[in-house]
Amino acid sequence: MLHNPLIPRRPESDRGWMRDAACLDEDPELFFPLTELINNPQVDHARAVCRRCAVLLHCRFWAIENGEDAGIWGATTAAQRRTIHRALLDEQGADTE
Numbered sequence: 037m038l039h040n041p042l043i044p045r046r047p048e049s050d051r052g053w054m055r056d057a058a059c060l061d062e063d064p065e066l067f068f069p070l071t072e073l074i075n076n077p078q079v080d081h082a083r084a085v086c087r088r089c090a091v092l093l094h095c096r097f098w099a100i101e102n103g104e105d106a107g108i109w110g111a112t113t114a115a116q117r118r119t120i121h122r123a124l125l126d127e128q129g130a131d132t133e
Contacts, residue, residue, distance in 0.1 A: 051098070058089035068106060072113040079108060086111035100124070 054060075059067060062085055069078040086092055086108065096110020100121050105114050112120070 053091040053094040053098075056089075056091045057095065058085050058091075067108045069108070072108070072115065074113070079113065082108040083111045096120075 066078065066085070067082045069076055069082070072079055074080075086095070089095065089111075092110050094110075096112055096117070098104075099109030099112070100117050104117065107114070109117065
């Protein structure tokens with residue numbers, strides 16, 4: 037399991053941070069655009085909501101650790117999360133050498 041040391045570890049089942057999410061009052065469809073291109077206005081709007089969120093990093097790393105492969109989570113697209121995931125795996129591999 038990946039872990040960002042900047043985020044306190046919580047049990048996998050603990051999703052209490054979600055209660056503090058800025059997206060709670062938003063239409064969930066906003067965060068699941070048909071295309072996740074960076075220049076898509078819907079993606080830009082969703083990411084703007086994320087950027088004002090107090091739990092942005094919790095959300096982002098939850099999505100990475102749980103393999104969320106659709107939607108905007110923690111101001112990232114699925115492609116961005118895959119890139120982050122690969123980088124974290126590479127970093128962990130370098131730490132064990």
